[in-house]
Amino acid sequence: MNQTRRKRRPDPSLSRLDSLSPEMLFPAKSPSLTSSRIRYIFLLLTFCFIIYIIFSYGTTFRREQISSIARSLSVFSTRRRHLLFSIAASHDSWLRRSSYVRLWYSPESTRAVVFLDRGGLESDLTLPPVIVSKDVSRFPYNFPGGLRSAIRVARVVKETVDLGDKDVRWFVFGDDDTVFFVDNLVTVLSKYDHRKWYYVGSNSEFYDQNVRYSFDMAFGGGGFAISASLAKVLAKVLDSCLMRYSHMYGSDSRIFSCVAELGVTLTHEPGFHQIDVRGNIFGLLCAHPLSPLVSLHHLDAVDPFFPKRNRTESVAHLIGAASFDSARILQQSVCYDSLNTVTVSVVWGYAVQVYEGNKLLPDLLTLQKTFSTWRRGSGVQSNYMFSTREYPRDPCGRPLVFFLDSVGSDGTEGTWSNYNLHRVGNCHRAEAVERLERVRVLSRKLKHDVEQMVAPRRQCCDISSPYNKSMVINIRQCMPDELIAMNT
Template sequence: MDSFPFKIRAAPCINKFLLCLFPVSLLYLFLSHHSLPPPHDPPSLSLSSSSPLSLDNVVFSIASSSSSLSSRIPFISLWYNPNTTRAFLFLDRIPPNQNPPNPPSLPPILVFGDTSAFPYTFKGGLKSAIRVARIVKEIVGLNLENVKWFVFGDDDTVFFKENLVRVLGKYDWERWYYVGSNSENYEQNVEYSFDMAFGGGGFAISYGLGLALARVFDDCLMRYGHLYGSDARVFSCLAELGVGLTHEPGFHQVDMRGNLFGMLSAHPLSLLVSLHHVGSIDPIFPNKNRTEALRHLFEAVDVDSARILQQSVCYDHSNLLTISIAWGFAIEVYEGNLLLPDLLPLWRTFMPWRRNRYVDPHYMFNVREYSKDPCERPALFFLESVISHNYGVWSNYTRHGVGNCQRSNIMQNLELVKVFSPKLELDIVELKAPRRQCCDVSSSAFEPMVIGIRPCGAHELISMQHSSPAAV
């Protein structure tokens, strides 16, 4: 008894049998509770928990509809490969004019189960939210082999699969994990929850948690008819299981419209996992349509997926230039020396998802205003090509929108930036404790700027040139 953090004092007996036995009963309940097994049966797992996670261990469940599918096929085909990707496409019904009914370029199509018995009372909402939520039960019910993670997303969500595997590999799939991220829009999180994974950005549920959730999901759905969306229902049922969200900033709900340049050019220090609403944003590269622009981004993804959008900042001290690289996407070149923290906030080039000109949007990150005057902006260079070699990767970026701005000679003549980088190989420690990489610049007034990206030294700072204080 001395090992307990408290002592149970017996109540005085006053010829009341139950009162005298109460402390003993309390102790019995305490000891019984702490000796019971966990409240869920351990899943029968045949896979080795020590084996590294592979793409074959991940099953994607994509929610779509017969009316939207035709316009979303180009986005699904960007990341889905029938030879390497385990995925299923859930529809309300097979599109009547689709021939063949399940083309090989799409994941196998499944029709949602009947959800007519479940309540839905959210005024103005869509009852389809119930059947989309119930995918989590239906996919587990397929009893697929060799599964460690279930991943859920929409038909206008683009996944970066190799990065997803790297991110999920940080976590023990035999434990109960719910991995994803919330909305970029503050008001959206206030309305729903800061601790809910928004379904468009995608979220992942570990195998053991998927089994447990599937067992209780139908019963749980009966209590949440008043909620709007499918992701809110999944979040609520997981909360009842006692599981909270593990935040991973690489999942992007993209509750924004318009030009995503500001978001993509200053990506957080984490791997890019997903982009939602890709059918509602402007093309991310100039002079291309949406699909062409995303395919162009995947040319870099296919060469070095871990490095895509990773921001490196370097200084050309001889020409007083500051360069910010979003690898595989764009480069910004500034005249003068800018402090690194001043380059981390996102340019506000986008608009909020909800169109309301009377409400000033608030975001879950710091923003800086993007001047309407192009001469007050940095010079922009967008990805032109990526070439992989045994010794590393060359990526080339060409200038966009030169204009008639008054700039220094080197800035006026700069048309091409060439970047060399070793392929980014990250171990589990680096994934858990990421560090921005450094870069070196070689430039002249008559040649392309050449930049080399490399790991920073142990005590190296990413900083402008300055005078060191005198030694004390």
């Protein structure tokens, strides 16, 4: 019931409040009130006034503000569970290559599915679940001598999104001979807002491959990631793109073309590796960029990474090292022993190279051409997307090479790794290193924050002297004005 309110007459005493002193408004128990107590009471009243103002706004406004803040914070908390891996394979290739996937896939923490051309395989709980791709016979394919399976593999993007898995921020695509370093991929993708349209990957190491296809295409074997917001739109229009691009060779060309039609360009991340080279990729691994290692492809076309191990064992050995310090794997540090005139290049988790003499840093950052071209033939030129230096044919002209033997942790944030000498030939060495057999590397676990990801800096290292059969190296952050060079 409404009641008529009687207007109150203004209290004459209230008009005089401004003229009253604090002592008159708040009479103290003691004869005098200290200034500190006055400030305290003033701050208390101010706080109460602010609380009143905040709660006087509508609940809708507050809910929208809180939701906006939560969405912003969520961008920086991407975890393994937010990634869904989609592996393209065939029935026959999966029998040969599933051992690679087993090395990086974890049923407890990794979300992944495998698409095959046909079924008939027994289930294996140590591997991702298998899905048989849908029929793609209605789509044309006109590339001379190519494989129609490129259409099926391209359409995996749509079929993966259509699965409707919840809480997926990034859809990641690769082949059954692609090995992912999942934690590093999570770190890389955390730089980007999954609510925006991103197509993340890298191109080929072989210049001619990029000329043939595109410098702005993410090569599918090396893997690429598509943000969930873009993937959902791409899935809706992909079939129409498959109709238009029947003349193309591969699946990755079709995805690239459709993404381009949506107005999105490639975001390059050098940690994705197509590995469009053959043979010994020692030189490629020893000059990895500062970006975290994300993927390795074409493992069947390259030699085992480590001596006396097969391909699967070599990859497992590398992944085992990454389990102790994923961000540091293949990161190169260079240090100098001025007393003995020795230069050391440490590629953490893989190999240590000990050079006699003073070697300039830029020379050691250049890839040694230990590998051969992807395309074979007498007319094929060795044109790469990076600078190379010749690898000495004479083993005695090469540095001493120590390959990873073991890795461990001190129980906190420190790690140690041991590297054993790989003897090649009967070479005469300088007295300082002629008896050297082992190298031990000490380091702190490398953690990438936002600043380091945007503006990375190579770390420094120190050589403990003297050394005879065993050398100890400590990796650390460089001082602000420190140069990675020998003191002269």
